[in-house]
Amino acid sequence: MISFAHEHGLIHLDMRTVGGRNLLSMKTEEVIHISRTLENAGIAVPAFVSPAFKWKAPGRWAANGGKVDFAFDPKECPMEDWWAHAMQIAVILGAPHMRIFSYLRYGGFRPDHLARLTDHFSKLISLAGHYDVTLQLENEPVCNVGNIAELAAFFVADEKAFNEENPDEEAFEQQDSQPKLRYLRPLVDIANSWSTGERPSDADIAILAPFTTAIHLKDRDLSANRTVPLGDGDVPWPAELKRLLSGVETKEVLASIETHCPQDARNATARSLAGLRRIAAEIGVEVV
Numbered sequence: 001m002i003s004f005a006h007e008h009g010l011i012h013l014d015m016r017t018v019g020g021r022n023l024l025s026m027k028t029e030e031v032i033h034i035s036r037t038l039e040n041a042g043i044a045v046p047a048f049v050s051p052a053f054k055w056k057a058p059g060r061w062a063a064n065g066g067k068v069d070f071a072f073d074p075k076e077c078p079m080e081d082w083w084a085h086a087m088q089i090a091v092i093l094g095a096p097h098m099r100i101f102s103y104l105r106y107g108g109f110r111p112d113h114l115a116r117l118t119d120h121f122s123k124l125i126s127l128a129g130h131y132d133v134t135l136q137l138e139n140e141p142v143c144n145v146g147n148i149a150e151l152a153a154f155f156v157a158d159e160k161a162f163n164e165e166n167p168d169e170e171a172f173e174q175q176d177s178q179p180k181l182r183y184l185r186p187l188v189d190i191a192n193s194w195s196t197g198e199r200p201s202d203a204d205i206a207i208l209a210p211f212t213t214a215i216h217l218k219d220r221d222l223s224a225n226r227t228v229p230l231g232d233g234d235v236p237w238p239a240e241l242k243r244l245l246s247g248v249e250t251k252e253v254l255a256s257i258e259t260h261c262p263q264d265a266r267n268a269t270a271r272s273l274a275g276l277r278r279i280a281a282e283i284g285v286e287v288v
Contacts, residue, residue, distance in 0.1 A: 002041045004266060008273055011042060014256050015093055016049035016070070023089050024050055025076040031092050038093075046254050047097035047136065047214065048090040052083070052124065054143065057103035057117050068104060068142050083124040090133050097214055097254060098128070099136045099187055102145040102154070109144035111157040128183040136187035136214050141196050148193040151186050152204035155211055158184065181211065188244065189216040189258075191227075194235050202243070209247025214254040217276060227260040229268045231275025242283050252288070 001013055015023060018034055026034075038045060051072035056062045079085040090098045102114055115121045128135050139151040159181060186208045193200050219233030220226070231237060245253065257276060261268035280287045 002038070002043065004269065005043055006041070008270065010273075011044060012046050013038065013043050014047040014049045015045050015095070016051075022051055022070075022072055022076075023048065024052075024072060024082065024086055025078070026089075027078050028085075028088065028092070031089050035092050035094070045093040045095045047099060047256065048086070048093055048095040049099045049256075050086050050089070052086055052098070052100040053103050053114065053121070054101040054140070055104060057106060057113065059117065060103070060106040062104035062106055071104070071142075081123075083120050083127065087124065087127040087131060087133065091131055095133070097134050097136050099138055100124070101138060101140055102143045104142055105144050105146060111154045113144075125183055133183070134213065135184050137184060138187035138216065139189050139192055141192055146192075147196050147198040148188070148190065148200035148204050148208070149198065151188065152207040155181075155186055156207060185211050185213050187214050187216060188212055189218075190237075190240050190244070191216070191218045191220050191233075191235050194222065195220050195225075200240075205243055206247055209244055210249050212244065212248050212253065213250050214256065215244070216256050216258050218258045218260055218272070219275075229259070229261065229271035229275060230257060230273075231279060232271065237275075237279050238283050241279065241285070245283075245285065255287075 005011070005013060015034070015038075017023065018026075023031060023034070035045070051070060054068070054071050055073060074082045077085055086098065103109070103117075125135060127133075137145060137151070137154065139145050139147055141147070145151050145154050188208055190200060217230055217237075219228050219230045219235050219237070221228045221232075222234045227233075255276070257269065257272045259265055259269040259272055277287055
């Protein structure tokens with residue numbers, strides 16, 4: 001990936017796995033070595049693409065009993081307090097963003113379950129505020145927040161709960177605290193949504209756009225039910241990006257390509273990168 005980045009003029013790489021191993025399963029010394037290798041290559045890490053909460057919720061039976069791609073068992077973490085180790089990894093990498101999930105899908109999920117089933121989410125978001133790392137909640141079909149509608153519903157519920165807990169916003173700011181929503185953002189994955197048969201509504205995109213600081217990009221051949229290079233599939237990316245970005249309030253959005261074409265990864269990633277640059281030019285967005 002370093003040679004690919006140099007070949008294509010890239011200076012940013014999100015980090016998830018190295019040598020087939022998830023970074024959350026690695027010891028601190030291993031992560032330090034990876035970070036130094038990237039730094040020496042002139043590459044920065046925008047996001048630690050962690051597997052946090054992509055596992056069964058305690059006391060809940062996951063609806064999908066089969067193999068889940070990139071699922072993780074927190075017991076594989078070298079530290080018992082995996083949330084502290086995950087944040088340590090983000091800090092070592094210098095990553096201002098960390099991806100999280102919403103537990104493998106089960107019946108009866110409510111947005112408050114993420115914080116109430118254990119104290120792990122609360123501890124993680126507390127660390128996020130301390131280290132100024134934004135948690136990015138991705139819509140993942142095998143998880144409870146699986147499509148755009150569920151992602152929007154989660155953030156509607158989360159904002160409502162925050163406002164109820166902190167009715168006097170001015171007084172809250174005077175306490176030198178940071179709003180929870182500042183460190184919890186939606187990681188909008190439109191292709192994941194299309195893969196489930198959902199066509200994201202204007203209303204749900206309008207809810208998510210003001211909170212959005214990061215998105216994932218890939219494309220889908222819907223008839224073949226497989227991922228293809230960005231711009232080669234059925235997702236109408238120019239229209240989808242124009243719709244989302246028109247409501248974004250931040251000046252810059254982290255756009256991460258997820259190739260997911262293992263049979264031809266390097267070539268497919270190059271084609272995805274070319275597709276992104278082509279689409280960006282078409283809709284008048286600058287890629288930096």
